[in-house]
Amino acid sequence: MQTAVLFSRVSRHFGNVRAVDEVDLDVAEGEFFAMLGPSGSGKTTCLRLIAGFEQPTAGHIEIFGQTAEGVPPYRRNVNTVFQDYALFPHLSVLDNVAYGLMIRGVGKRERLQEAETALELVRLPGYGDRRPSQLSGGQRQRVALARALVNKPKVLLLDEPLGALDLKLREQMQEELKALQRSLGITFIFVTHDQGEALSMADRVAVFNDGRIMQVGTPQDIYQRPRSRFVADFVGASNVLPPDFSGSRNWASLRPEAIRLVSSDGRPARVLSRNYLGGQTRLSLEAGGQRLNMLAASGDDLPADGANVRIDWSPDDLHLMEDGE
Amino acid sequence: MRSDRSNRSPLALKIAAAAGLAFLHLPILLIFVYAFTTEDKSYQWPPPGFTIKWLGVTWNRPDVWEALWLSVRVAGIATLIAIVLGTLCAAAVSRWKFFGHETISLLVILPIALPGIITGIALRSAFNLADMPFSFWTIVLGHATFCIVVVYNNAVARFRRTSGSLIEASMDLGADGFQTFRYVILPNIGTALLAGGMLAFALSFDEVIVTTFTAGQQATLPIWMLEELVRPRQRPVTNVVAMVVVLVTFLPILAAYYLTRDGDHVAGHGK
Numbered sequence: 001m002q003t004a005v006l007f008s009r010v011s012r013h014f015g016n017v018r019a020v021d022e023v024d025l026d027v028a029e030g031e032f033f034a035m036l037g038p039s040g041s042g043k044t045t046c047l048r049l050i051a052g053f054e055q056p057t058a059g060h061i062e063i064f065g066q067t068a069e070g071v072p073p074y075r076r077n078v079n080t081v082f083q084d085y086a087l088f089p090h091l092s093v094l095d096n097v098a099y100g101l102m103i104r105g106v107g108k109r110e111r112l113q114e115a116e117t118a119l120e121l122v123r124l125p126g127y128g129d130r131r132p133s134q135l136s137g138g139q140r141q142r143v144a145l146a147r148a149l150v151n152k153p154k155v156l157l158l159d160e161p162l163g164a165l166d167l168k169l170r171e172q173m174q175e176e177l178k179a180l181q182r183s184l185g186i187t188f189i190f191v192t193h194d195q196g197e198a199l200s201m202a203d204r205v206a207v208f209n210d211g212r213i214m215q216v217g218t219p220q221d222i223y224q225r226p227r228s229r230f231v232a233d234f235v236g237a238s239n240v241l242p243p244d245f246s247g248s249r250n251w252a253s254l255r256p257e258a259i260r261l262v263s264s265d266g267r268p269a270r271v272l273s274r275n276y277l278g279g280q281t282r283l284s285l286e287a288g289g290q291r292l293n294m295l296a297a298s299g300d301d302l303p304a305d306g307a308n309v310r311i312d313w314s315p316d317d318l319h320l321m322e323d324g325e
Numbered sequence: 326m327r328s329d330r331s332n333r334s335p336l337a338l339k340i341a342a343a344a345g346l347a348f349l350h351l352p353i354l355l356i357f358v359y360a361f362t363t364e365d366k367s368y369q370w371p372p373p374g375f376t377i378k379w380l381g382v383t384w385n386r387p388d389v390w391e392a393l394w395l396s397v398r399v400a401g402i403a404t405l406i407a408i409v410l411g412t413l414c415a416a417a418v419s420r421w422k423f424f425g426h427e428t429i430s431l432l433v434i435l436p437i438a439l440p441g442i443i444t445g446i447a448l449r450s451a452f453n454l455a456d457m458p459f460s461f462w463t464i465v466l467g468h469a470t471f472c473i474v475v476v477y478n479n480a481v482a483r484f485r486r487t488s489g490s491l492i493e494a495s496m497d498l499g500a501d502g503f504q505t506f507r508y509v510i511l512p513n514i515g516t517a518l519l520a521g522g523m524l525a526f527a528l529s530f531d532e533v534i535v536t537t538f539t540a541g542q543q544a545t546l547p548i549w550m551l552e553e554l555v556r557p558r559q560r561p562v563t564n565v566v567a568m569v570v571v572l573v574t575f576l577p578i579l580a581a582y583y584l585t586r587d588g589d590h591v592a593g594h595g596k
Contacts, residue, residue, distance in 0.1 A: 053493055073496040086494035090512040099508075100498035151498065 002029045002064065004155055004187040005050055010059030011211075012045050019045040021211035022059070027155075027204075029064075032181050033189045034198035037208030038234065043191045046208075047157050050189065051080050064154055074103075079148035080157040083164075085140045087132035093119070093143050094128030100151040118146040121180070138169045145177075149184070158190035162197065174201050195235045199223060207231050226253050229323050239292050241318075251323040256282065258317035259294035261303070266312030271303050287311065353571065360564035368560070379561040389566060392549035399461070399545060400529035403468035404476075407525045408518055410469075411476030419484035430481070437474040444470060445538030452539065459541030467539035468532055472525035479521030479585065483514045520584040523577035530574050546570060 007025035011018065020042045027033045035043040048054040049061060052073035061068040063078060079100070087096050094115050095102075101111035112128075119125055122142035132140055141161065148156055161177070162170045178201050181188045192198050198205045199219040206216045207230075215227045226232035232240045232253040239254040246252035257280075260266075269287035277295075281302055285292040294311065296302060303309050363374035383389055418430045436444060448467050457463060491513070495505040533547045544552065546566065553563045 051493075051497060053496075072501070073493070074499045074501050078497075080494070080497045082490050082494055084488060084490055086488060086490040088491060088494070088509060088513075099495070099500075103499040103504055103508075147498070 003027070003062070004029045004031065004064060005189065006060075006062040007046070007049075008060045010046075010049065010056045010061055012042075012049060012054055013057045018211045020049065020056075023211070023213055025206065025213065025216070027187060027189060029154075029187055030185050031187055032178065032201060032203045033187070034202035034205045035189065035191045035208060036193070036195060036198040036205050036235070038193060041208035042211035043206075043208045044159060045211075047080075047159055047189065047191050050155065051078055051157055052076050077153055078155045078157060079151050079153035080159065081141075081144045081148050081161050083159040083161075085132075085144040087140055087143055087147070089132055091132075092128060093124075093130050093132060093135070096132065096143060097128075097147045097150050099147060104151075114150055115146070118150040119143075121149065122146045123176075137164050138173065141165065141173065145180075149180075149186075153186065155187045155189060158188065160191055160193070162192075162194075170197075177201065199235070207235060209234070224255065225319050227322050229321060232321065237293055241290065245288065245290050246318055246320070248320055250320045253319045253321060254292075254313060254317060256293040257295040258313045259285075259292065259311050260313060261294075261296065262310050262312045264310065266310040269309050269311045271305055271307045271309060273305055274302065285309075285311065356564050356567045356571075360561055360568055362561055365558075365560050379559075379565050382559060383562045383565040386562060388549065389562070392544050392546045393566075393569075395461070395543055396530055396546040399464050399468055400526045402465050403472045403529045404522050404525045406465070406469045407472035407476045408522050411473045411521065412480050412514070412518060414473070415477050415480035415484055419481055420489060433477050434474055436470045441471075441532075441534035442538075445535045448535065449538040459539060461543060463539045463541070464536055464543065464545065467535040468529040471532075471535070472529055475525045475528060476518065476521035479517045479524075480514055483517035487513045516584045520581035523581040523584075527574040527577045531570055 003026050005025065005027040007023050009022045009024060010020060011022055012020040023042070023046065025046070035046060037043045045054060049056055050063065050068070052068065052071060052075075056069060063076065068076065087093075088099065091099070094112060097115035097118050098106075098111040101114060106114070116125070116128060119127060122145050124139060124142050124146070127135070127139065127143075132143065135143065141164075145161075158177075162173050165173060174197060177188070177190075190201070199222070202219060204216060204218055205222050207214045207222060209230050215222060215231045217225075222231065222235050223238075226235060226238065229240050229251050232238045236253075237256055239256065239259075241252045241254060243249055243251060246254075267287050269285045269292070272284040272286055272291070274284070275282040276298065279298060280295045281298045283294045283296060283302070285294060292311070358372060359368055360379060361375050361377060362369070362372035363376045364372060365379075414429075414433055418426065418433075445467070448463070448470070452459065452463050487510075491509055492505055495509045496502075500508060531547050532545075533551065536545050536548055540548065547570070550563050550566060550570075553560075553566075
């Protein structure tokens, strides 16, 4: 498969701030790629480097084999869905969607027709006459999506696309975005600080911190085999255990669902509190001075707060990370 | 009773308001009345008779036309300069954070806070130093100093409401700088510029102080009126002209008000 976007040792510095620091990255064609990280970790700057709003201080960027440095945003076959949607307030929804086609000189009838088709694609048929200000947040998001997709970009960039939506709408849009990406086959690169969103939507995830990529991999990789304490901490509810606790030379991560309650053997632990989550209950434990989270199937036989229990896990589930003592 | 008391105070308020409005507007009404009086040597009350002959007399006075034409040209060109410079300045101040950012926005607004007489003296000595003869252009420059402020204030308010990502969105969708300006920036700041421009025009059209210091032999309409008051000849002509000035300056301000009503308020009326 062809490489859609390639970064080799790309840096973007703002004065003394290394927003992006020697990042290597390659995104395959047709991939749904997530850039995950806390705010200020460089993920949005990477997106802006691909869109062309920023130029790298050092390093090399290729988009479908073409050098991207020095190419202005309007000459890149890449479109963006902005965090605040950036819909043109003075244009109707239909004219917003048709904007890119109008700039490219597509005739009025044809471009309005294509724009209407794009609106149908994002399930907003017949909304063309409205003004962006008359739409809800979720509808604006769909318009922004249609406005980008109508240009048939080779890469679609999404900057925290679901950040402003409420939970229910966000989950619905996650499903729709995924389905849309599958059916169109366009490379999607999206930036988010929500690990659940990244894990559930993306084919691969890059975890950013301090302008660097800490780990790239499939959601399963990232979740089950975090390479560093930062990734384990940021991505999941995993327990991050110091070397003396795990009995090895390195820090280890242990997923909450890997911990079992046992009647004999194992380690002694005490239940600090319980959180009922429906099908599962999260137990907060203390064992040998270390706090642990475990997930257990909800039921009547769960120990009460303050109860002394014994816990164990399979050695395979204890994942050793790169961080040593 | 309580209700009586609370009914009485609005009445007092109403009277006070009416008195205030009368104080503000009766003199203007008098100007209109004297434009139709038959007495042309002094302002005699009540006017001895009604005539509309002064309209015709004014129409046929070449000096009136000369002054009017000069004022229109000065106001037009000063406004044009102000729109270009004021918009650029507003764009720079609101789009980028740079060293001296706050200082510049203060310095741009300063001329409108400065008394006109200071602006006038400063410009006059500057023109003298630069060996510039007083002319049409020195008046235009003088007026442009305060017209820029009005345009700037309106444009800056609109730029602040216009998200910077709109420009990026336009570029992202394939538009170069010129297309972005034409299809996105201009439509978004257009009414603000029009409103600012109209206010600037109105300000320039009735400006006296700065004009006195920067004009050579030319007399703009307000200057002409000032001179005319001293001469006791065909006095109602001045009143007819005053009526025209009121209309010419009032209408643009009204239009500017309506243009920006549902958005930012029009900043910097009146000097």
